[in-house]
Amino acid sequence: MTDTDIIPTQMSARDKLLAAGFQLIRSKGYSGTTVDDLCAAAGVTKGAFFHHFRSKEALGVAAADFWAEFTGRLFAEAPYHAHADPLDRFTGYLDFRRQLLAGELPDYTCLVGTMVQETYLTAPAIRDACEASISGHARTLEPDIQAAMDARGMGDRGWTAGSLALHTQAVLQGAFILAKAQDSVTVAVESVDHLKRYVALLFSPPGGATAGNG
Amino acid sequence: MTDTDIIPTQMSARDKLLAAGFQLIRSKGYSGTTVDDLCAAAGVTKGAFFHHFRSKEALGVAAADFWAEFTGRLFAEAPYHAHADPLDRFTGYLDFRRQLLAGELPDYTCLVGTMVQETYLTAPAIRDACEASISGHARTLEPDIQAAMDARGMGDRGWTAGSLALHTQAVLQGAFILAKAQDSVTVAVESVDHLKRYVALLFSPPGGATAGNG
DNA sequence: AGATATCCATACCAACTGGTCGGTACGATT
DNA sequence: AATCGTACCGACCAGTTGGTATGGATATCT
Numbered sequence: 001m002t003d004t005d006i007i008p009t010q011m012s013a014r015d016k017l018l019a020a021g022f023q024l025i026r027s028k029g030y031s032g033t034t035v036d037d038l039c040a041a042a043g044v045t046k047g048a049f050f051h052h053f054r055s056k057e058a059l060g061v062a063a064a065d066f067w068a069e070f071t072g073r074l075f076a077e078a079p080y081h082a083h084a085d086p087l088d089r090f091t092g093y094l095d096f097r098r099q100l101l102a103g104e105l106p107d108y109t110c111l112v113g114t115m116v117q118e119t120y121l122t123a124p125a126i127r128d129a130c131e132a133s134i135s136g137h138a139r140t141l142e143p144d145i146q147a148a149m150d151a152r153g154m155g156d157r158g159w160t161a162g163s164l165a166l167h168t169q170a171v172l173q174g175a176f177i178l179a180k181a182q183d184s185v186t187v188a189v190e191s192v193d194h195l196k197r198y199v200a201l202l203f204s205p206p207g208g209a210t211a212g213n214g
Numbered sequence: 215m216t217d218t219d220i221i222p223t224q225m226s227a228r229d230k231l232l233a234a235g236f237q238l239i240r241s242k243g244y245s246g247t248t249v250d251d252l253c254a255a256a257g258v259t260k261g262a263f264f265h266h267f268r269s270k271e272a273l274g275v276a277a278a279d280f281w282a283e284f285t286g287r288l289f290a291e292a293p294y295h296a297h298a299d300p301l302d303r304f305t306g307y308l309d310f311r312r313q314l315l316a317g318e319l320p321d322y323t324c325l326v327g328t329m330v331q332e333t334y335l336t337a338p339a340i341r342d343a344c345e346a347s348i349s350g351h352a353r354t355l356e357p358d359i360q361a362a363m364d365a366r367g368m369g370d371r372g373w374t375a376g377s378l379a380l381h382t383q384a385v386l387q388g389a390f391i392l393a394k395a396q397d398s399v400t401v402a403v404e405s406v407d408h409l410k411r412y413v414a415l416l417f418s419p420p421g422g423a424t425a426g427n428g
Numbered sequence: 429a430g431a432t433a434t435c436c437a438t439a440c441c442a443a444c445t446g447g448t449c450g451g452t453a454c455g456a457t458t
Numbered sequence: 459a460a461t462c463g464t465a466c467c468g469a470c471c472a473g474t475t476g477g478t479a480t481g482g483a484t485a486t487c488t
Contacts, residue, residue, distance in 0.1 A: 013466070029332030031245035035446060046447085047467045056446065106335070113391050114331050118243030120394040121320070131395040159408065166392060166401050167385075167408040174388030177327050178380060180334040181345040187380050194373065194381040198408070201415040227436070249476060260477085261437050270476065432487075438480090445474065452467075458460085 014052040016042035021063040027106040030060055030115050030126070057123050060115060064129035067111045068136055075140065086147035087203055091196065093141060097172060098192045101185050109180070113173040134169055141165040148203060164202075171195045228266040230256035235277040241320040244274055244329045244340070271337050274329060278343035281325045282350055289354065300361035301417055305410065307355060311386060312406045315399050323394070327387040348383055355379040362417060378416075385409045 011019065020041035024033040035056055039049050053059040080092025101108050116130035145161035175188035225233065234255035238247040249270055253263050267273040294306025315322050330344035359375035389402035 027335050029243060029245055031243055032332055032336060034444080036444085045467050046469095047449090048465075050447065051464085051466060112395075116395045117328050117331055117391060118246055120397065121241050122246060127395060127397070131397075134392065134395050159404070159411070163401075163404045164408065167405045170388030170392050170401070170405040171381075171385055172388065173391040174384030174386065177331060177387040177391075178348065178384050181326075181330045181341060181348050183334065183341070183345075187377075187384075190373070190377045191381045191384040194378065194412070197373070198412040198415070201412070248474080250474085259437050261480095262435075264477065265435060430488085432485105434485080435483085437482080439478100440480100441476105441478075443475080443477105445472100447473105448471075449469090450467105451469105453465085455462105455464090457462075 013042065013044045013048040016044060017049060017052065017059065018063055018066050021059060022067070022111055023106060025060075025063065026109050026111055026114055030118050030123075057125060060119065060123065060126040061129045064112050064115060064126060064133055068129075068133035071133070071137060072140075075137070086144040086151065089144045090141060090148060091199060093144075094168070094192060094196050094199065098189060098196075101175075101179075101188050101192070105180060105183070105185070108185075109176045110173060113176060135166075138162070138165040138169050141168065152203065152205075154203075164199075168195060227256065227258045227262040230258060231263060231266060231273065232277055232280050235273060236281070236325055237320060239274075239277065240323050240325050240328055244332050244337075271339060274333065274337065274340040275343045278326050278329060278340060278347055282343075282347035285347070285351060286354075289351070300358040300365065303358045304355060304362060305413060307358075308382070308406060308410050308413065312403060312410075315389075315393075315402050315406070319394060319397070319399070322399075323390045324387060327390060349380075352376070352379040352383050355382065366417065366419075368417075378413075382409060 017038055020038050021033070024037055024041055028037075035046065035049055038059070039046055049059075053062065075093075075096075078093075078096050080089055080096050083089045083092050112130035112133040116127055116134075119126040119130075139162075142161045142165050145164055149161060171191055171194075175191040178191065179185050179188040231252055234252045235247070238251055238255055242251075249260065249263055252273070253260055263273075267276065289307075289310075292307075292310050294303055294310050297303045297306050326344035326347040330341055330348075333340040333344075353376075356375045356379050359378055363375060385405055385408075389405040392405065393399050393402040
């Protein structure tokens with residue numbers, strides 16, 4: 001079973017290269033992935049690569065953009081939006097993220113989180129594309145968080161819907177790092193559980209005595 | 215001001231190379247850092263490099279080990295251990311981590327968190343060294359967390375002192391990624407504040423109605 | 429003083445790197 | 459039928475990569 005196997009053959013060379021980028025960059029990092037690696041995994045030649053991408057960096061940017069689009073669709077179609085209560089939608093999102101932690105490590109980790117670590121100083125264009133992907137995704141959570149706050153008449157508590165949405169992304173990105181280090185998804189699942197517990201505590205009514213009791 | 219400037223001249227070639235590794239790998243990643251880069255930044259020649267390290271991968275392992283030792287000293291000598299109450303020590307640790315988020319991005323980010331992302335599949339020896347550094351650091355927090363739980367008679371709440379210690383590391387690692395993406399430390403500080411709020415809520419007495427109110 | 433081991437510098441290498449280039453296949457337009 | 463634009467091929471290039479071979483300086487031991 002080679003990398004090539006997972007790339008459908010009817011895709012265009014450009015899409016095959018982007019799909020190969022998803023796999024390879026998440027496995028070996030951006031610098032660790034060579035143009036030849038990408039071509040081999042995509043089953044195309046170097047000529048095809050530089051026909052579609054001006055440079056390796058251009059593929060990095062395109063991969064980050066495509067990642068934003070891909071994950072945008074994935075989460076837009078996810079079932080958690082069906083909940084009537086906005087807090088249920090947000091916790092449903094967390095449950096959905098928890099469910100996504102299945103299969104092999106390179107499959108559930110985040111492309112842009114991996115890529116931005118290596119490129120934030122050396123390739124500003126890639127960093128900007130990664131930033132847009134992360135922040136754009138976090139922004140999709142804000143309305144539900146804000147609505148949950150409003151519904152409970154929660155005034156200024158020193159944090160905003162936006163900061164909680166970004167904190168959620170930080171927990172997930174950090175969970176991926178620990179999962180890679182330990183080569184086990186367990187630690188990531190437990191970290192998401194801690195985040196769920198935090199959200200439950202934040203939104204539990206002040207008088208509720210049993211909020212954190214198991 | 216070049217990279218060389220920050221490396222003291224009286225250090226041994228080996229230590230200079232490790233110090234250069236701290237800076238360069240955190241800035242450009244492991245794959246993005248070349249042996250020549252390391253030699254230039256350390257002000258030594260390639261002969262010196264391969265005298266002290268069998269390979270580039272060996273330097274990666276040594277850098278992760280040295281990182282564990284370096285951060286071990288840093289946190290062992292930090293002031294938060296002086297608190298009498300174990301919960302104060304743990305929250306003092308979080309405050310200390312928050313204070314460390316000063317200066318330039320490459321200076322306060324984590325070497326092993328950056329390195330493990332790229333090497334967890336391709337260089338198991340480096341991954342293991344990074345894992346030991348992260349888990350070893352998390353383990354230093356466990357006794358205080360456990361003591362804080364015991365002092366409050368907190369039974370099984372679905373989480374352990376160890377899982378909270380690891381969650382703390384996940385939040386920090388994720389905060390670094392978001393800071394790199396946004397090129398701003400603000401998001402990292404706010405994520406640490408969320409973590410502090412979570413800990414406060416976890417350890418607040420069940421009847422305390424004003425736990426999360428600002 | 430001589431032997432030995434450590435530490436480091438210079439010169440070098442084969443493999444690989446991102447990127448270029450001339451050329452081909454082919455459908456749409458004129 | 460001639461022309462053009464897009465998609466693609468694969469050999470090739472200059473520079474870089476991690477790593478090696480070898481010799482010299484210095485300190486230590488006998």
